[in-house]
Amino acid sequence: MARGPDATRPGPRATDAAAARGRAFAQSHCSACHAVVADHFSPNPDAPPFENVVDEEGLTRETLTWWLRHSHNFPEIMNFEIADHEVDALAAYMLTLRQPGTRRR
Numbered sequence: 191m192a193r194g195p196d197a198t199r200p201g202p203r204a205t206d207a208a209a210a211r212g213r214a215f216a217q218s219h220c221s222a223c224h225a226v227v228a229d230h231f232s233p234n235p236d237a238p239p240f241e242n243v244v245d246e247e248g249l250t251r252e253t254l255t256w257w258l259r260h261s262h263n264f265p266e267i268m269n270f271e272i273a274d275h276e277v278d279a280l281a282a283y284m285l286t287l288r289q290p291g292t293r294r295r
């Protein structure tokens with residue numbers, strides 16, 4: 191992960207293989223609507239950037255994983271199911287976008 195928009199940030203741990211897989215998954219499955227890397231605007235203004243999603247008060251790996259597993263129950267535009275192993279990778283990646291001490295909204 192030496193390249194990319196956030197290459198200059200301490201951000202995602204390059205050694206975390208699950209997070210790297212999650213990032214690739216997010217880029218192929220979610221980035222049509224969501225900003226999936228830090229400091230970007232979402233292509234779909236209604237879709238919150240992942241950076242904001244994980245910045246939610248009280249969000250934990252458990253709540254995020256639960257949400258991703260049940261995402262097919264949520265708004266129609268988000269009607270998809272994500273395989274369990276992809277959920278874990280995705281959650282691992284999304285949590286790397288967290289910035290302790292920063293509230294963006």
Ligand code: HEC
Nearest residue numbers: 216219220222223224234236237238243257265267268272
């Ligand atoms: C077709 C566009 C689209 C795609 C593709 C999409 N999303 Fe979304 N997503 C949205 C929209 C729009 C919302 C906001 C829905 C609302 O608030 O009613 C949303 C909301 C969310 C939320 C909830 C955020 C919050 O704080 O409530 C999460 C988490 C999320 N998306 C994750 C994903 C993931 C993970 C993927 C890829 C696997 C994905 N989305 C793909 C459009 C999309």
